[in-house]
Amino acid sequence: MPRSRHRPRHPNARARTDRERPPQRTHDLGQNDLVDTAVVRDVVAAIIDRRGAIVELAAGTGRITVPLARLGRPLTAVELDPRRISALRRRVGASVTVRHDDLLTTPLPRSPHVMVANLPFHLTTAALRRLLSEPAWTRAALIVQWEVARRRAGIGGASLLTVSWWPWFDFAVHRRIPSTAFRPRPAVDAALLVIDRRSIPLVPHKERVQFQRWAAAIFAVPGDAVTATARVERLTRRRARERCVRLEIDPSRPVSRITAHQWARLWEAR
Numbered sequence: 001m002p003r004s005r006h007r008p009r010h011p012n013a014r015a016r017t018d019r020e021r022p023p024q025r026t027h028d029l030g031q032n033d034l035v036d037t038a039v040v041r042d043v044v045a046a047i048i049d050r051r052g053a054i055v056e057l058a059a060g061t062g063r064i065t066v067p068l069a070r071l072g073r074p075l076t077a078v079e080l081d082p083r084r085i086s087a088l089r090r091r092v093g094a095s096v097t098v099r100h101d102d103l104l105t106t107p108l109p110r111s112p113h114v115m116v117a118n119l120p121f122h123l124t125t126a127a128l129r130r131l132l133s134e135p136a137w138t139r140a141a142l143i144v145q146w147e148v149a150r151r152r153a154g155i156g157g158a159s160l161l162t163v164s165w166w167p168w169f170d171f172a173v174h175r176r177i178p179s180t181a182f183r184p185r186p187a188v189d190a191a192l193l194v195i196d197r198r199s200i201p202l203v204p205h206k207e208r209v210q211f212q213r214w215a216a217a218i219f220a221v222p223g224d225a226v227t228a229t230a231r232v233e234r235l236t237r238r239r240a241r242e243r244c245v246r247l248e249i250d251p252s253r254p255v256s257r258i259t260a261h262q263w264a265r266l267w268e269a270r
């Protein structure tokens with residue numbers, strides 16, 4: 001069953017009478033658990049050399065939480081489904097902080113930490129937006145749909161969401177995860193997407209809002225780097241081409257194929 005087909009019902013929503021209550025559908029919450037232990041090991045390995053506390057979102061019944069707990073670091077596991085919370089508490093014991101909360105709003109630490117999540121697919125974009133605007137985590141190891149991971153990492157062309165955050169984050173696909181690694185099995189493969197906060201941003205933080213507006217304007221122009229630069233910067237095509245060549249950007253390159261460093265150079269050259 002595709003994970004994203006049904007709109008999820010929030011378990012904390014107004015209580016309904018039995019007659020009103022629809023049949024329980026666990027896939028509404030994207031409960032595709034990770035049953036492949038080799039993939040679990042890869043998720044843990046992705047954060048093992050990053051210091052700080054660990055926050056796991058969408059912890060489920062603890063298939064990733066348990067091996068994370070063995071690292072002996074402060075660990076908070078967040079899960080929305082109250083039935084899963086009870087199972088999780090029994091499984092991990094008192095050393096893990098188990099929090100019954102929504103991953104989109106749960107408070108995150110203000111000190112450096114790492115994030116882990118096998119995200120419910122229907123919340124992927126909302127969760128990414130939320131995480132990217134949080135100030136303190138240094139690395140996030142996230143399981144997301146395969147195609148989403150490729151787009152976020154700029155493979156075969158970056159999306160505006162990626163470009164908007166590229167000066168401050170690096171996105172990499174660590175591995176593909178076959179749909180057979182989950183129960184119930186989703187309709188599509190997934191990937192382990194690892195996002196690192198850049199220690200030296202490519203664009204100063206204080207310019208983020210302006211950069212994002214400008215990038216959106218460039219993205220809205222169909223075509224290549226020259227066409228977009230000329231339109232947004234109000235340059236002649238000749239001047240725009242000269243600027244691209246000077247900045248080592250192929251003038252005929254589609255906007256979605258411009259790299260993170262090239263975006264930063266274009267921004268600086270405005």
Ligand SMILES: C[S@@+](CC[C@H](N)C(=O)[O-])C[C@H]1O[C@@H](n2cnc3c(N)ncnc32)[C@H](O)[C@@H]1O
Pocket residue numbers: 029030031032033034035057058059060061062063064078079080081084101102103104118119120121123
């Ligand atoms: C794909 S499962 C992952 C479970 C477990 N981490 C694993 O890998 O086996 C997603 C989990 O997120 C939970 N979930 C769904 N919506 C959530 C939300 N808004 N906040 C927190 N957890 C949520 C689901 O109940 C489910 O347990």
